Amino acid sequence: MKIYTKTGDKGQTSLYDGTRVYKDSLRVESYGTVDELNSSIGFAMKFVKDEEIKEKLKKIQMRLFFVAGELATVEEGKYVYKIKEEDIAALEKIIDDYLPKIKGADKFIVPGSSEAAAALHVSRTICRRAERRILTLKKEETVSDILLKFVNRLSDVLYTYARYLESDLTIMDFEKFYNEKL
Numbered sequence: 001m002k003i004y005t006k007t008g009d010k011g012q013t014s015l016y017d018g019t020r021v022y023k024d025s026l027r028v029e030s031y032g033t034v035d036e037l038n039s040s041i042g043f044a045m046k047f048v049k050d051e052e053i054k055e056k057l058k059k060i061q062m063r064l065f066f067v068a069g070e071l072a073t074v075e076e077g078k079y080v081y082k083i084k085e086e087d088i089a090a091l092e093k094i095i096d097d098y099l100p101k102i103k104g105a106d107k108f109i110v111p112g113s114s115e116a117a118a119a120l121h122v123s124r125t126i127c128r129r130a131e132r133r134i135l136t137l138k139k140e141e142t143v144s145d146i147l148l149k150f151v152n153r154l155s156d157v158l159y160t161y162a163r164y165l166e167s168d169l170t171i172m173d174f175e176k177f178y179n180e181k182l
Contacts, residue, residue, distance in 0.1 A: 011023055015027065019074045019075070027137055033129055034130050044057070044116065070082050071137070085146060088149055102163045116162075124162060
């Protein structure tokens with residue numbers, strides 16, 4: 001099997017349903033950012049020691065394949081593995097379980113006091129970018145409300161896990177840091 005097909009040499013690619021689009025289309029940008037997010041989560045997992053969190057992140061990665069597949073399909077009914085409300089409920093349960101364990105959850109922090117937290121904060125920001133790309137796509141084409149809600153809630157999960165795994169919080173004291181010299 002060859003990895004190169006040469007069918008994209010002129011700037012186009014095929015979606016899951018066979019539709020040809022330019023590689024910089026909003027649809028490709030959306031699922032490409034989800035792919036980047038998935039890779040970022042995989043990288044972050046290399047630093048996470050908590051086995052329960054690692055297992056949940058692995059399951060989230062599998063769901064991101066469903067998100068990307070749905071985004072890579074224009075023709076209704078061609079892609080059957082869609083995100084469901086129960087997937088969103090599972091993300092909300094993670095948040096509800098971990099949020100009470102986080103000190104200063106309502107405060108701004110300087111992210112990254114541990115490798116795991118730093119990597120998950122990067123994943124969170126990629127997730128937010130994916131959400132923005134999907135929202136832009138939704139303004140022009142059909143995108144499931146459930147899919148958009150899932151990505152939104154996922155960024156909250158990544159934030160929650162990152163905050164939980166912070167080893168030494170630097171809580172933002174805006175007045176103190178504003179007056180401090182660089």
